[in-house]
Amino acid sequence: MNPYLDIVLRSIAVYLFMVIALRIFGKKELSQLNTADVILILLISNSVQNAMVGSNSSLAGGLVAALVLFTFNYILKKAMYKSKTFNDLVQDTPLILIHDGKVDFKALAKLEISSDELDEVIREHGVENYKEVKLAMMEIDGNISIISGDKNLKQTHHKRKIHKTLGSVNK
Incomplete structure (x- = not known):
């Protein structure tokens, strides 16, 4: 498999995992962050880094992973805006x-x-x-x-x- 396609697929999988995890753990966790929350975010980002880029630690590999995350986030937000059903699935209600x-x-x-x-x-x-x-x-x-x-x-x-x-x- 193409190493950059591998990074794309891994990055999308990690992104989807994080969306699901935040949905499961609830919106209370998204408000102002305390010290423990900042530490958690730093540790999560470190723990999923290798899951996204695998053994490719090159600049290009990191940039591809970042580009995929930005692009997938943009697509997800557009889909949430256009589909109430999808929005309700991803995001909780007040x-x-x-x-x-x-x-x-x-x-x-x-x-x-x-x-x-x-x-x-x-x-x-x-x-x-x-x-x-x-x-x-x-x-x-x-x-x-x-x-x-x-x-x-x-x-x-x-x-x-x-x-x-x-x-x-x-x-």
Whole structure:
């Protein structure tokens, strides 16, 4: 087999593996990165490097792998844009966590977010109590959006990563 075709096929396989892994492990992992997340990304990139280029450690081999990743990413994003079905397969949907002051504990449990973590995020958005929240959503990028207030709705944006804890989901 042509060594560059081998790099193309290996790179696509690694890319698809990473998309599937991120889909399985959830959108919470895509939000702001902490030290452990940066270390994980560095180790993953190092561990899959040889899987993409094999024994070809030449400049051309590395550039072919990078070009394949950029091209495949572009194609994937175009396909996601054009096909709602494909987009839903690759990307998760936003989830409502609070609606009109009522917490959706099933959604919190699904996302493994404790009540204490949710309270912390609400306070970080400048809201004192979940009952003041009109809408709280876990967005597709892993961030939580909060809309609060009565007549004058106020939306705040705060990048916050939710970490898994052993805390309870019940209030």
